[in-house]
Amino acid sequence: MINVLKPGLQTTVQDDGRVGYYETGMPPSGAVDQYSYAVANMLAGNKKGAAVLEITYMGPALEFQEDAVIAITGGVIPPQINEAPVPMWETLEVKKGDVLTFDFVKQGARAYLAAAGGIDVPVIMDSRSTYTLCGIGGFDGRALQEGDVLSIGNMQEKEVKPGTRVTGEYIPEFSANHEIRVIIGLCSYRLTEESKQRFLDIEWTVTPEANRVGYRLKGERLDFVPREQPFGAGSNPSNVVDLGYPIGSIQVPDGIEPIALLNDAVTGGGYAPVATIISTDLNRIGQAKTNEKIKFISVTLEEALEARQQNNRKLAEVKQMMQSS
Amino acid sequence: MKEIVSSLPGVFYRRPEPDKPVFVEEGDEVKAGDTIGLIEVMKSFQEVKAEADGVIKSIKVEDKAVVDAGQVVAELE
Incomplete structure (x- = not known):
C-alpha cells in the first residue's frame, strides 16, 4: 500500500x-x-x-x-x-x-x-x-x-x-526549446501558402492551457483560404465538415491559437487539422511546460516511421540491458 | 531574507478573485502557511504560500504575469 x-x-x-x-x-x-x-x-x-x-x-x-x-x-x-x-x-x-x-x-x-x-x-x-x-x-x-x-x-x-x-x-533531455516533428495535413489546404510557411517558421509559446487534453500555443494569427463554406461545415473559415482528429493533430480555431490534441482529447470535430505531431514526438511535447517554446519541423511519413522504429529499437535495447543486468 | 518561489509555471495572481483585495502588500506581516498569491496552470489554481513567518519585503511579480517554476515571486524578511 x-x-x-x-x-x-x-x-x-x-x-x-x-x-x-x-x-x-x-x-x-x-x-x-x-x-x-x-x-x-x-x-x-x-x-x-x-x-x-x-x-x-x-x-x-x-x-x-x-x-x-x-x-x-x-x-x-x-x-x-x-x-x-x-x-x-x-x-x-x-x-x-x-x-x-x-x-x-x-x-x-x-x-x-x-x-x-x-x-x-x-x-x-x-x-x-x-x-x-x-x-x-x-x-x-x-x-x-x-x-x-x-x-x-x-x-x-x-x-x-x-x-x-x-x-x-x-x-x-528536455530543454525549454522543443523541436517537434509534424506531418503537414490533413486539412492544411485550408491555410494560405504564407500561413502554412509561418506555421513552421514561428517559435510558438506554450500557454498555461496545456494539459493531457491539449496544448494551446501562442504565436501569431494564421489565415485560411477564403471560400464559401461547404454544407455541413461551420461558418468560420477554420471549420471543415466534421472528421476524425488524429492524435497529435493541430487545429487553429479561428486562426488564432493552435491547439495540439493529446491523449485525452476529443476524437473528432469540425476544425481543420493543419498538421499532426508524429507519434514519437508526442513523448516530447508532453514534456513541454507552460512558457516554453515549440518549433514545428515538417517531415515525411517515411521519416516519421523511421523515427518510430528508432524509438522502438531504443526501448528494445533498454529491455535487453535489463535482461542482462 | 527568505524567498517565496512558485513551484509551478503559470499565471500569477495577487488576488483571490478579480474584485477582491490583494492577498498581501509589501510591508505586511505574514505567518508560515499564509497565501501570497495564486498560480493558474492547466485550468487549476494553486496557492503560493509563505514557508516562514516574516514581513513581505518585496513582491517580485506583477499581478497576472507569467512565471516559471522556481521563480521568486516575493521576498520575506
Whole structure:
C-alpha cells in the first residue's frame, strides 16, 4: 500500500493506453510520454502495460506502507526519499515507512513513477489509464487526492537489481526549446501558402492551457483560404465538415491559437487539422511546460516511421540491458 | 531574507478573485502557511504560500504575469 500524503498538481494512474475504442469517441489516455513510461516499467521489472503514476509539474508526497522497488523517469522533478535526493532512471529500493517527495520541476513537465508490480486499479475497457474528463479508469476516474491509498499489483515479471540504471543516449533531455516533428495535413489546404510557411517558421509559446487534453500555443494569427463554406461545415473559415482528429493533430480555431490534441482529447470535430505531431514526438511535447517554446519541423511519413522504429529499437535495447543486468 | 518561489509555471495572481483585495502588500506581516498569491496552470489554481513567518519585503511579480517554476515571486524578511 502507498499512502498519498499530498497529491501534487495532477498525479494520475496511466499505462500504455485504452487503445481500440477511438471510433466510439473514447480517446486512449495513457502516459503522454510513452518512452519514459516504458523505461520506468522496465526498471521496475514490470510486464509491458503495467500502470504507473504520471506526475505533472509538482510531485506528490507518498508514504510506502510496505517494502517496494520503484523507478522514476521522465522530466526532471527531482525525487527524494526521506528528504535525501535519489537518482532518476534507476531501480530504487524503498522500505516500509519511507516517504517519497519531489523538488521543483527542473526540466520537462512529467515524471513517471513505476512500482514493481504496477499500480493496481481496476481494468476498464482493457486499460488502467485515468480519463479524468469522463471520470473513468485509474483511481476512481480522477487525479490522486490527499488520503488516497494505492495498492501495488502483480504485474512484475523480473527482479531488477536496485542500482540498475539506464544512461546516456537512453535518457531524453528536455530543454525549454522543443523541436517537434509534424506531418503537414490533413486539412492544411485550408491555410494560405504564407500561413502554412509561418506555421513552421514561428517559435510558438506554450500557454498555461496545456494539459493531457491539449496544448494551446501562442504565436501569431494564421489565415485560411477564403471560400464559401461547404454544407455541413461551420461558418468560420477554420471549420471543415466534421472528421476524425488524429492524435497529435493541430487545429487553429479561428486562426488564432493552435491547439495540439493529446491523449485525452476529443476524437473528432469540425476544425481543420493543419498538421499532426508524429507519434514519437508526442513523448516530447508532453514534456513541454507552460512558457516554453515549440518549433514545428515538417517531415515525411517515411521519416516519421523511421523515427518510430528508432524509438522502438531504443526501448528494445533498454529491455535487453535489463535482461542482462 | 527568505524567498517565496512558485513551484509551478503559470499565471500569477495577487488576488483571490478579480474584485477582491490583494492577498498581501509589501510591508505586511505574514505567518508560515499564509497565501501570497495564486498560480493558474492547466485550468487549476494553486496557492503560493509563505514557508516562514516574516514581513513581505518585496513582491517580485506583477499581478497576472507569467512565471516559471522556481521563480521568486516575493521576498520575506
